Amino acid sequence: MAAALTADPRQDPTTPLWRAAQVFRLLSCLYALGFHIAINDDLRRPVTGWVLFGVLIAWSAACAVAYLAGFGRRAAWVVAEVVIAIALMLSTEFVASDQWVQDNQSWPTTLWVTNAVISAAILRGPLTGMATGLLVMAAYAGLKGYVSINLGRNATVVIELAVGLAVGMAAQTARRAHAELQRATRLAAALEERERLSRQVHDGAIQVLALVSRRGREIGGATAELAELAGEQERALRRLMSAGPAAPEAGAVTDVGAELRRRASDRVSVSLPADPVLLDAAVAAELSAAVANALDNVAAHAGPAHAYVLVEDLGDTVTVSVRDDGPGIATGRLAEARAEGRLGVAASIVGRIEWLGGSAVLHTEPGGGTEWELTVPRREGDTGGHDG
Known part of the structure; x- marks a missing residue:
């Protein structure tokens, strides 16, 4: 598929x-x-x-x-x-x-x-x-x-x-x-989305966590530990919602390879070109976040599978492949998840890459593992190994 x-x-x-x-x-x-x-x-x-x-x-x-x-x-x-x-x-x-x-x-x-x-x-x-x-x-x-x-x-x-x-x-x-107009538009959209999510999270998850934390402390005993965990998550969510997105410095570039190298572990292998893979800082951050989401899906749904991340610098574009040797995704499962309102793949992976003007291609079949090919275009001013 x-x-x-x-x-x-x-x-x-x-x-x-x-x-x-x-x-x-x-x-x-x-x-x-x-x-x-x-x-x-x-x-x-x-x-x-x-x-x-x-x-x-x-x-x-x-x-x-x-x-x-x-x-x-x-x-x-x-x-x-x-x-x-x-x-x-x-x-x-x-x-x-x-x-x-x-x-x-x-x-x-x-x-x-x-x-x-x-x-x-x-x-x-x-x-x-x-x-x-x-x-x-x-x-x-x-x-x-x-x-x-x-x-x-x-x-x-x-x-x-x-x-x-x-x-x-x-x-x-x-x-x-x-380029400046696009950067300003992206920042404005991110701020607006963050404010919308802040209202929803505050009215939902944060209030529930606060209630669990308070009631757990009142009940005491074994629930006190759960109350403490709920309190920690409530405080973390409040910090996340109150912190505005950091706007990258105009014209700043980032080595996306260095960002992805941090994802390497016993179960995640990362292969990079010899030269730095430089991208606009905002593009690199979104691409890294999409890869992180794909790796999170492997950890959550592929059992003990091993994941492989390959970065390819093609000059005008950069492609990151995330492949695992797990059981794959059953036919129709993504459509079912979307119908159930679970938009993790669509919003966190496809949505991010589409927003950058790139493409997100998923290859999977039951028993054949899963592979994402995430491709983003280079913007004017980025410098990569093929551009000199």
Whole structure:
């Protein structure tokens, strides 16, 4: 039996920038069309010029669709855009005479080529945007055969660098603001849930424990020990309910492997990668809590079974597998527990991982043990063994 729950992909905070970039792309294509109509008769190979211009329009349309839909927002697509933009720029030498090349800009105007710089800046930030601008201008200098340092007459280099810097910083700021908003939203939700649970616990469990503690002391004898235990649990619950959740420091990361290593015991084996597995502190805490709940279930329901915890750092994601060699879970048992109002698995394991934008997959069958595969995505700013 296998079950999985995966949250919808989180919205890209740079989506407005990608949309604005495609408006700029459209305007640059219109400008390129007007420029090409004006200069095509002066080219050495005008027919070839129109064919290449058709490639420019087709590629521009493909980029617009890819970036607006989202599937093009990755390094491979942006690299392809940069390569094609530079190739079209260098094709000027093939379709135009040497004198025309010296007297004019490239036939795909530098305004249109700026689209590649913008895409790189949105995807990877200001440094990559500026580096792409320098690469484009290096190709332009190679086409001309010289490097112009007269910024008064040739401000193209400054424009490309400025665009890469400004758009990259805007994308970087949008991602940071989005991360802060998510962190604040999670904290607010945690506080609200804690207050709700505090009311319920106070009206239920705490009052019952207080009653048991008081009556047990009054009865005395063998019940005095039970009264003391009830009193201890009452005080522990009150401390838990009164203590607010600690908000992790912004940008803090934690080695989730070190957190899980503490779970090792005679009946729990923990296997970790050689390098630290760094995650956002809040993500690491929730993932560790989900693993702890899975191990608690093993201890409570799998008898003398041995549990095995395996941590895998996959770069963009981290997967923790919790497997035991116990009797497994009977078919339909989880559904019965949910119907009875026992939501430990759904809320403590699946719910936690789903909240993090990850997936929780359960593999179990009667007599075949139980295995949880808990996968969470890395957030921007986390550093893992595969990210360098």
